[in-house]
Amino acid sequence: MPLVIDAAMTPLIRLNGADNVLIAREALSLGRQVQLGDTVVRIRAQVPAGHKIAARAIPRGEAIRKYDTVIGRAARDIEAGDHVHTHNIELIDFERDPGFGLDVRPVDYVPQAERASFMGIVRPDGRVATRNFIGILASVNCSSTVIKNIAGWFTPERLADYPNVDGVVAFAQTSGCGMSSPSEHFDVLRRTIAGYARHPNLAGVLIVGLGCERNQVSDLMSSQGLETDASMRTLVMQDSGGTRATIEAGIAAIQSMLPVANAIERRKVSASHLxxxxxxxxxxxxxxxxxxxxxxxxxxxxxxxxxxxxxxxxxxxxxxxxxxxxxxxxxxxxxxxxxxxxxxxxxxxxxxxxxxxxxxxxxxxxxxxxxxxxxxxxxxxxxxxxxxxxxxxxxxxxxxxxxxxxxxxxxxxxxxxxxxxxxxxxxxxxxxxxxxxxxxxxxxxxxxxxxxxxxxxxxxxxxxxxxxxxxxxxxxxxxxxxxxxxxxxxxxxxxxxxxxxxxxxxxxxxxxxxx
Structure with missing residues (x-):
């Protein structure tokens, strides 16, 4: 499949010699005549930029090809210069040969010493970050308001003393209870929360639950191999005194993380970490x-x-x-x-x-x-x-x-x-x-x-x-x-x-x- 198109500023783009449709580089008006190789194509409709026109007559049932790939078939006879779109293309499904591995080509890797680099943040365990946030995660929708209020307390003015911290962000969600468990959905939710909790771009994490939800914070932590420490804290609203008390405790937890999160500097690392x-x-x-x-x-x-x-x-x-x-x-x-x-x-x-x-x-x-x-x-x-x-x-x-x-x-x-x-x-x-x-x-x-x-x-x-x-x-x-x-x-x-x-x-x- 070609990855370079003709740079000539013609109004129609042919992506592959086997294609029977062309792409309008610009809006084309009804009746406009466009030179296409040795022939002249008359545009038979108002065609917006980016849309397709027929390069030649396409009889009903013939495959429509773009980049020499079948994207459907003609639902009716199509004349050269016709607009080709949803009104005259029908979707057809067909068996495809998966051809496992047939197009695998060796990668010409750049030697380690010559690889591109960027200024990244290297965590103590070797993970490389591109940003430096503190994140607050809700185990359930019922704690989402609390985590938003905790994050909202950390205004730019209150974070001014921590210039290396990109912000405190709340990852609220709408599930965590009222769902089948165990289930694939339940596993996916826990896996997603854990992936964020482990993300190198988070210097610190607070996970907040309600207490009676299916996605219990303690079970979430143990099932995903997460452990609490100075940069990974948890709170349960029903054990912490309710909404206001949990917000206050959450603010205090984040405040304790900020000095360590701020004590970073970017350094040159390989693009292999991206x-x-x-x-x-x-x-x-x-x-x-x-x-x-x-x-x-x-x-x-x-x-x-x-x-x-x-x-x-x-x-x-x-x-x-x-x-x-x-x-x-x-x-x-x-x-x-x-x-x-x-x-x-x-x-x-x-x-x-x-x-x-x-x-x-x-x-x-x-x-x-x-x-x-x-x-x-x-x-x-x-x-x-x-x-x-x-x-x-x-x-x-x-x-x-x-x-x-x-x-x-x-x-x-x-x-x-x-x-x-x-x-x-x-x-x-x-x-x-x-x-x-x-x-x-x-x-x-x-x-x-x-x-x-x-x-x-x-x-x-x-x-x-x-x-x-x-x-x-x-x-x-x-x-x-x-x-x-x-x-x-x-x-x-x-x-x-x-x-x-x-x-x-x-x-x-x-x-x-x-x-």
Missing amino acids: KIGLECGGSDGFSGITANPALGAAMDILVRHGGTAILSETPEIHGVEYMLTRRAVTPEVGQKLLDRLAWWERYTRGHNGQFNGVVGPGNQQGGLANIFEKSLGSAMKGGTTPLQAVYEYAEPIDESGFVFMDSPGYDPVAVTGQIASGANMICFTTGRGSMFGSKPAPTIKLASNTPMFTRLREDMDINCGLVIDGERSVQEMGQDIFEHILQAASGQRTKSELLGLGDHEFVPWHMGIVS
């Missing part, structure tokens, strides 16, 4: 041409330098999973990915979910016709290196290189799982303009097109629309992204951090019944 969660949201027709493949190019660089790239959003690889199974280092790794997709097929059966074909209104408005087309772009974020391992949601990631973590496509849920798995940075591509941020791992947002980047400059960090504009190749854009990651990992604030986002994006996956 674990990047890859996310996309509000995608458009340019996402799979600019931001996603450029991020994939950046991840190829990261992997060469010993780092870890975490692709997720399982419903958004549906239809192109063979692109990943062919890169699996073993058949077992590839099969684990297929097993997760089979689980999703069962999980979503009978529901009008994205896995079953229909993408969101914003995706459709941006030019994406169905889940296969969206998946085609989404999978590109993972680059081209071998797939080393497949993990369940919020499972600790212990392999370096390119890996996959199972998750929904819903952005806050997917990113929460990635952070719980150990991601210390998030890279988030968007074509429509998702306003997203995360703590304790910061988010870098990559815009797929220049008009959106310009319109939402306060929210977007990097303009990958430069690829469409002919100012950067995908590989050059990937290098720019990699360098930006190193700067952000060293402490440079991202746009979402400057806007204060991330306090409400802790959303563990709800996957069970509520009773």
